[in-house]
Amino acid sequence: MLAAEQEFDGCFTIVNGRRQPVDRWADLLFQSAYWQDDQRTIWHLDELDPVYCSRIYGFIVRQEDEVGTQLAWDATRGPDPSGDVAWDAATRSVDALLELVSERGWISRTELMQALSRRMRGRPAVEGECFCGYPVAEGWVHSSCYAGMEMA
Template identity: 40%
Template sequence: MDSSEWGWVTHWTDLLYQDEVWRDAQGTILRLDDMEPDYCGRVRSFCLRNAEHALNGILYEMAHGPMPSGDVAVDGFNREWDMLDAAGGDPKAWLEQADLLIALKYRSEGLPARPAVCHCGYPFIGDDGEPWDHGGCYPGIVVD
C-alpha cells in the first residue's frame, strides 16, 4: 500500500469512517488486516480512552457545517449527527459506531476487518462480485 494515498490523514479521527487502515504514531499507514489482533485491541482501547476528546474535536468541526459543500459532504455531516443522536451523548457509544472501531473489534477477535457475511446471514459481495445492499440490516435481523 502506498502511504502517499493516505497523506490527508493528520489525526486518527480522520480514519473513523473507513475500515481499511490505521496510522500509527510514526505516521506509517497500516492495513488493519495485516495488524495482529492484540495490537488492534490496543488501538481500539486507545481510541475509546480518547473518545471524549475525539467527540469534542468532531463537534467543533461540525459547528461550521458540512465542509466542503456538496451532496457528499452533507451526507457525511448528516451521518455524523445521526450517530451522535443514537449514542445519546455518550462519547464511547458514539465512537463504537464508527467503521474504524467496528473493524478494529473484528480484528481484535482474529476476524477480517471487513466480514464476508453480514449479521443478516447474507454475504456483502455476491457470487457475481457485485456488492449487496445491506442498508436495511440491523443486529438481530433474521432473513429467511
C-alpha cells in the same frame, strides 16, 4: 497533470498511487480498512495482529470525549467542509453528527472500531470480505488466505 495524479480514496488523498497520511487519526473513524500509527505510517488493519488492534481499540475508547468534542466543533464552526474535517459533510449532516457523538459509547459504534473488534477476534477487518480482499461468499475458496497476506 496534477488532477490526474491526485485521487481520493475514502479517507485518503492518493498522490502518484500512494495514500497520504491524514492529519489526525480520528479522520479514520468512519472507514474499516486502515489505521495510521503515530509515525504517520498507514497500515491495512488486516496486517496488524489482534493484540495490537486491541491496543488501538483501548486507545480510541479513552479518547471518546475528546474526539467527540473535536468532531462537534469541526461540524458546527462554519460552512467550510473542505480540509481536514474528519466526517464527510456530504454524507453526514451536522445534526446527525451531533446526535451521534452525544451518546455515550458512540465511538465504539464507528466503522473503525467495529473493524478493530473483528480483528481482535482474528477475523478480517472488513465485514463480508476475506483477508485477500475478495468477498466471503459461495463459490469463493479462501482456505489459503491469512491475515497480512498481499491484498488483491
